[in-house]
Amino acid sequence: MDTPPFALPRTWLLSAVVASATLGLVAVGQPVRAQAAAEATAGPELSPVSGYDVVTVLERAMHATDDLSYTADMVIVALAEDGPQVTDLTVHRSRDGHLQVGRSEAWLLDVDGASTVFHDGAGDPLQFGQVNALPFAMYSAIQAYDVTIDGAAHLDTGPSLAVAFRRDGRLRERLYVDAATDLVVRRETYGMDGTPDRVVALTAIDASRADEADLGAPMALATEPSVRAPTAARRHVDRDEIDAAAGDAYEVPMTLPDGFDLRAGFVIEEFDALQLVFSDGLYTLSVYDQPGRVDTSSLHGAVVQHVDGMVIHRWPGAEPERMVWSGAGHTFTAVSDAPSDVVLHAVSVLPHESPPSIGQRLMRGFGRIGDTLWPF
Amino acid sequence: MRERGHPDDLLSAFLDDELGEADALAVARHVDACPACLRDLEELREARTALRSLPDLVVPAAMLDAVPVAAARAGRADARRRALAVASAGVGGLLVAAFVLGGSTPGEVVPPVDAVVIDHVVRSGGGPMIQPVTFQR
Numbered sequence: 241m242d243t244p245p246f247a248l249p250r251t252w253l254l255s256a257v258v259a260s261a262t263l264g265l266v267a268v269g270q271p272v273r274a275q276a277a278a279e280a281t282a283g284p285e286l287s288p289v290s291g292y293d294v295v296t297v298l299e300r301a302m303h304a305t306d307d308l309s310y311t312a313d314m315v316i317v318a319l320a321e322d323g324p325q326v327t328d329l330t331v332h333r334s335r336d337g338h339l340q341v342g343r344s345e346a347w348l349l350d351v352d353g354a355s356t357v358f359h360d361g362a363g364d365p366l367q368f369g370q371v372n373a374l375p376f377a378m379y380s381a382i383q384a385y386d387v388t389i390d391g392a393a394h395l396d397t398g399p400s401l402a403v404a405f406r407r408d409g410r411l412r413e414r415l416y417v418d419a420a421t422d423l424v425v426r427r428e429t430y431g432m433d434g435t436p437d438r439v440v441a442l443t444a445i446d447a448s449r450a451d452e453a454d455l456g457a458p459m460a461l462a463t464e465p466s467v468r469a470p471t472a473a474r475r476h477v478d479r480d481e482i483d484a485a486a487g488d489a490y491e492v493p494m495t496l497p498d499g500f501d502l503r504a505g506f507v508i509e510e511f512d513a514l515q516l517v518f519s520d521g522l523y524t525l526s527v528y529d530q531p532g533r534v535d536t537s538s539l540h541g542a543v544v545q546h547v548d549g550m551v552i553h554r555w556p557g558a559e560p561e562r563m564v565w566s567g568a569g570h571t572f573t574a575v576s577d578a579p580s581d582v583v584l585h586a587v588s589v590l591p592h593e594s595p596p597s598i599g600q601r602l603m604r605g606f607g608r609i610g611d612t613l614w615p616f
Numbered sequence: 617m618r619e620r621g622h623p624d625d626l627l628s629a630f631l632d633d634e635l636g637e638a639d640a641l642a643v644a645r646h647v648d649a650c651p652a653c654l655r656d657l658e659e660l661r662e663a664r665t666a667l668r669s670l671p672d673l674v675v676p677a678a679m680l681d682a683v684p685v686a687a688a689r690a691g692r693a694d695a696r697r698r699a700l701a702v703a704s705a706g707v708g709g710l711l712v713a714a715f716v717l718g719g720s721t722p723g724e725v726v727p728p729v730d731a732v733v734i735d736h737v738v739r740s741g742g743g744p745m746i747q748p749v750t751f752q753r
Contacts (some may be wrong), residue, residue, distance in 0.1 A: 508735075511728055515735075526736040533723030560737065564727050571725040575736040602711065605718025609710075 283414070283428060283439075286391030286402055294389050297401055297417055298378050304422035309335040310447035317439045320557030327559070331442070377503075380521025381405065384499045390414060396443045397425045405522055407499075410434045413522055421447050429579055432498075437579035438559060477505045477514075485514040486529065489568035489591065492516060496586040500525055513573075518586070523578035525586060534564055534571040547584050550592040554580070567591030622650065627657050631664065 314329040332340045381387065385405040393400055398420055405413035411434055416426035426441040477485065482505040486492050494502050500518035508515055511528065518525040534553075536542075542553040542564065553564040560577045563584075568591035576583045623643045629635050630643045647654045 511732065513732070515732075524736070526732070528727070528732045530725050530727060532725040533721070534725050534727060535723045538726040539729070560733065562729055562733055564729065566723060571723065571727055573727045573729060573732055575733050598715070601718035602714045603718070605714030605716065608717045609714060 284393040284395055284416075284426075286393050289389060289392045289401065292389045292401060294387050294403060295378075295382065297389065297403060298382075298387075298415075300422040301415070301417045301424050302378055304424075305333060305337075307335065307449060308421060308423070308447055309333060310421070310423070310445055312442040312445045312447075314341075314440065314442050316559055317441075318557050318559045319436055319438065322556065325557040325559075377519055377521040380501075380519065382521070384520045385412065385522060395426060395441070397445050400425060418445070421445065423447070429577075431579045431581045432585065433581070474509075475507045477507050479505075481505070481507070482514065482516070486570075487531070489531075489570055493589055496525070496589060498582050498586050500586050523576055523582065525574060525576040525578060525583060527587065527590065528573040528575075530571045530573075531569070532571060533566045533569060539564055548588055549594045550584075550588065551594070552584070552592075556580075563587070566593050622646070622653050624653075624656070627653070627660055631657070631661055 311330070311332045314331050316325075316327040316329070318325045318327075327343065330342045332342075385407050388404050388406070390402040390404040393402055393416060395416060395418075397418055400416040400418050403415045403417060404411055405415075410430070410432070412430050412432075414426075414428040414430075415424050417423070418425045423442070423445065425445065426439070428436065429438040429440075431437045482492050485505075485507055492502070492505075496518050499520035500523075501520070502516060503519050504517040506515040506517075507513075508528075512530055514529040516527040516529065518527065536544075536553065539553045542555055545552045545554055550565060555562055560575055561580050561583050562573065562575045563580075564571065564573050565587075566572070570591065572587070572590060572592075574583055574587050576586075578586070623630075623646055626635060626639060626643050630640060633640075635643065647657055
């Protein structure tokens with residue numbers, strides 16, 4: 241269908257100034273960053289538009305990188321319980337799909353299509369196997385959410401269209417599709433109750449199309465890696481093998497609450513783990529299942545939360561969301577780009593240990609004392 | 617304030633006939649000539665007479681018998697209290713120890729959280745938008 245040309249209302253100019261000031265402040269210092277984060281999550285002003293087909297807009301966004309090379313500045317604002325966490329990054333994507341993401345020369349994520357290497361600040365790489373991304377399942381998302389064009393906005397990167405994902409009348413996600421490149425340049429994520437959870441935004445883009453010159457050499461760290469770790473063994477498994485890998489401890493569910501369906505399973509020998517990949521089309525949730533109970537002393541920086549009878553170890557403010565718990569003699573590690581309350585709701589049906597009552601704990605303690613005093 | 621030269625500190629001994637002859641004579645002469653000292657001497661004599669008129673107290677024999685019993689009882693009560701305190705501390709310590717020891721059994725699995733986070737991001741494509749990992753603060 242025909243796409244009407246973008247007009248630029250005066251309100252967009254004001255919005256652009258505010259956004260520029262906000263994102264400029266992000267680089268100054270922590271107190272200012274906190275203020276900037278709060279302003280950034282307020283979202284740009286939207287102007288009404290008409291004549292756009294949301295499926296067409298999203299399809300173009302999905303294929304935007306097919307012939308596009310770009311370098312962009314990225315900022316992630318995660319709203320944790322104890323305040324916002326702001327992360328500045330640089331993203332480079334070559335036309336052949338080579339993707340690099342760097343954080344202030346501290347580390348570099350390097351995805352070249354055949355393998356993925358993560359360099360830390362000391363130049364030590366961690367290599368993963370063949371890239372087998374589970375992309376944004378647009379049509380599943382359209383079925384799972386009420387998807388609409390919310391309006392037009394003017395961001396630092398230029399004019400864009402705001403695509404909203406709602407469930408039960410509540411805004412859960414808003415994507416901003418850049419008018420010039422069709423890239424998704426801003427992603428606002430909201431919790432189940434509609435409160436802002438995270439904002440990811442490209443603040444500056446230098447892009448070139450297929451008929452233009454590529455953007456040159458990818459980024460490089462100050463410290464180059466000296467060795468590469470062997471490729472992690474990974475094997476795609478079907479439903480029967482998933483059940484076999486889970487053993488008798490529990491039955492792997494085909495669906496999780498909040499619309500997550502089981503999409504794939506892998507056995508990762510390096511981690512001695514079964515990876516279960518769930519998705520509702522918009523968010524992807526990986527659950528890594530390892531036999532044995534978790535050694536909680538190894539979870540540095542984690543906080544313990546008791547949620548609906550679950551004992552969960554979380555890292556508030558870390559993105560993507562990650563949490564660890566034990567259940568049915570297994571250790572589960574969940575990683576997802578979904579908000580924390582959505583992830584908690586989804587994994588609540590998986591096995592988990594409940595905290596013992598005081599009586600149970602005392603009885604167990606007396607039993608252990610007895611075993612110590614009378615080991616025969 | 618009384619003038620210097622009055623035999624205040626000798627009046628009591630004068631009443632008790634404990635002064636030497638010369639001192640007793642000097643006090644007597646002074647009291648005859650000094651109304652204030654005479655008044656003090658009379659008050660002192662009345663007070664002494666009143667004290668001497670009090671009846672003698674006799675402690676009942678039963679009370680005397682009861683003293684060592686009460687002392688013994690008090691000692692036993694102290695001992696019981698001490699024993700109770702020691703027992704309470706012991707039980708409390710045992711409960712605390714049981715509560716502490718009754719915690720979760722330490723697990724053995726060290727989940728490679730950072731590695732699986734990167735693994736997930738790479739394989740999931742980060743959703744509709746590239747969303748690289750950020751590490752916990």
